[in-house]
Amino acid sequence: MPVPADRPHLTHWPKRLPPDLVLPETSLWFNLEASAQRYPDRAAYLFFGHPLTFRELHRQAEALAGWLQAQGVGKGDRVALFLQNCPQFIVAFYAVVRANAVVVPVNPMNRVDEFGHYITDPDTKVVITSADLAAIVAEADARLPEAQRLRATVVTRYGDYLGDEAAADPALAPPPSIDAWLRASPALPAGCTPLAEALAAGLAPSPHTAGPDDMALLPYTSGTTGLPKGCIHTHRTLMANVVGGSLWGFASAETVSLGVVPFFHITGMLYGVLSPVWSGATVVILPRWDRDLAGRLISHHRVSHWTCIPTMIIDLFASPNYRSFDLSSLRYLSGGGAAMPQAVAERLQTEFGLTFAEGYGLTETAAPSHANPPERAKLQCLGMPIFGVDARVVDPVTFEELPVGEVGEIVTNGPMVFKGYWKHPGATEAAFIELPAVPGQKFFRTGDLGRMDDEGYFFITDRLKRMINASGYKVWPSEVELLMYRHPAVAEACIIGTQDAYRGETVKAVIVLRQEARGQTTEQDILDWAREHMAAYKAPKIVEFVEALPKSGTGKVMWRLLQDKERERRESAGR
Incomplete structure (x- = not known):
């Protein structure tokens, strides 16, 4: 079959992959149910050597879902997660979707002045946070009118999932500064419920009724004006990249990945929270970037997959100890967010035989809409449109499609594109356009300027949006x-x-x-x-x-x- 002129990348599409996917007609919760049945005793997550099995993750998520529903969290209600990378984040995420509710991930670097927006704009009912951030939540909530305040705040200590003793193997032990932070136990504001108490309540949730087209995630992103806006993602839009990302990156139940990209971020969410549970993989959690600790964890756990940002690779190479790290287990290295410098990419290839497969996506596209196939990656390139994606380069004023090599705005249509901005119909309308060549199809305006080469690979050149x-x-x-x-x-x-x-x-x-x-x-x-x-x-x-x-x-x-x-x-x- 001849390749369509507007999809030249299909000529170079990996032969191991289908160009389009048949997606499951199930919710994200079902992915955990299936993996808990298939791999009950396999470690879903490893936190400094301490495992959280799929069976235990499933049990805790069910218990927390029951507790959330007892607080009045109903179908479609929003629950915010204000945490660093930790096992509790995963428990909380799947508890929220099990309760038929919606996850609002919030960057834990936000301060009081910023956090109130994540209560009022999504009409958040409950926040699940850590002990060191609980005071921020409490103060932001106290500043609000009573009618807008939270129903409950659930608080956990990171150290609760570490056990009472330090790791037996020094390779797994965090540096003293990180260990002290993880085990810190600051006084909690009045009215908070410890996560352990919510789990111990033993409340069974009502039946799971969320379907593929129900909202599952409301991550926030900002435009050129105003405060951050929520991006409406359904179980289906997320499932597209959950399944596709796993296939693209050779993921399976044998995969061991390093979870260091923040889980609140759409990339960390996809590759650290969603895809591994689908495939039955194990994630080694690193809550804060530490180059030597990352090197030791990769070596000890024989990490096979690492999604990161190039600055992490640069920093790892800058460590005086990097030659002592055994990176031979790595077989898939990917990421985005910034271009990989050519010198670093060449060093990865020369010293470790690793190809860094760059990708491209936005919060609005649930992470990747484009990716480099690892078997044919191009340097400092966004990659090709992935499963079911139709991407074009258009004139940002007239929306006329531009020929190969010319710079214009990248627009995207695909199964992972979000459904619109929460409470912002005007911004939603402005974010989508129809192209004369593809009537009846809406394309999302990425706001990024780029070009497509004659093989269908995309390159970014500048930003149309102010970012x-x-x-x-x-x-x-x-x-x-x-x-x-x-x-x-x-x-x-x-x-x-x-x-x-x-x-x-x-x-x-x-x-x-x-x-x-x-x-x-x-x-x-x-x-x-x-x-x-x-x-x-x-x-x-x-x-x-x-x-x-x-x-x-x-x-x-x-x-x-x-x-x-x-x-x-x-x-x-x-x-």
């Missing part, structure tokens, strides 16, 4: 600006990106101070305040004071002008 990419973390300037305006000394603020040798990009704040603060407030004062009031990856690393911000005739801040000047300044400095 800063700091080591794979997406920073939305408008959100940071809204937070910066809370500083009593700030009259105006504009956030732009600037180059950073390690992170690729970092955050710079261009600030006009209030008149009374001039001469009294320093750049360091602003930096210190930002670190206290927002997630570390969002907080500006550079501050520049100016007399005024450039504005258009309508009074809008001309952020693009500032961004261009910053780029020119950096390029001049680099000459």
Whole structure:
């Protein structure tokens, strides 16, 4: 059969894979039920040597689901998970979907000023969090009107899943600083319910009724204006990449993966929470990045699969101990969020025989819509459209499809594309377009500028949307600006990106101070305040004071002008 002209990648499609998938007509919960029956005593997760089997994961998720329903959590209600990577995150996720409810994953780096949005916007009923973050939840909740407050907060200590004694094998022991954090037991705010108490209640949940087209996940992402918006994902949209991602990456019940990409992030969610439970794989959990610990865990557990961001590979290579790590078990190395430098990719191939298969996706596409087949990967390339995906490059103004090699906006249609933005019908409508060549099909506007080569592989060239990419973390300037305006000394603020040798990009704040603060407030004062009031990856690393911000005739801040000047300044400095 001839390959369609608009799908040239099919000429190079891996022969081991079908171009389209037949998806299960079941919920994500059924994946755990099946694996708990098939592999009851296999470790689903390993936490510093301590296993959580599929049987025990299933039992705890059922118990917590019963408790959640007893608190009034009903079908379609939202439950927020505010945790670092840990076994409790997995228990909580599957408990929520077992209760027919919706998971709202929240970045644990958020501060009080930010967290309230994740209660009010999704109408969250319950938050499941850790002891070190419980005070943030309590304070954010207390600031809200009584009608908007949480029904319950469930709290866990990370150390509860470590046992009473340190790991017998030194290779599995976290560094003292991480161990102290994991075992910390701060006083809990009044009214919190310990996770152990909720599990011990022994409450059985009502029947599971969620179907493939019910909402399962509401992860938040930001646009160019306003606060973060929830992306509506159903069991079906997630299942597309659960099944597809497993097939693409050779995953099976024999797979052992390293779960270090944050579970709250759509990539970590897919490869650390969803796909492994589908395939019956084992995930070695690393709650915080530590290059030497990662190397030891890969060596000890014979990790076969690692999804990461390139800065992790760079950092691992920078360790003076990296030659002592045995990486010979790795057979599938993938990731995205930032381009893999050519020198690092070549070193991976030369020293370890490993190909880094880059991929591309967004929260709106439940992680990948494009990926490089490991048997035919291209460097610094988004890859080809995966199962059932139709991706095009169009003129961002006229939406006319552009020929091979020309740069335009990447638009995507596929089974993993989200259903719209929560409570934002206008933004949802603006996010989708119809192309004359494909009537009746809606394509999602990624906001990324790129091109397609003659083999159907896609390459990114720039961003149409205003976004800063700091080591794979997406920073939305408008959100940071809204937070910066809370500083009593700030009259105006504009956030732009600037180059950073390690992170690729970092955050710079261009600030006009209030008149009374001039001469009294320093750049360091602003930096210190930002670190206290927002997630570390969002907080500006550079501050520049100016007399005024450039504005258009309508009074809008001309952020693009500032961004261009910053780029020119950096390029001049680099000459």
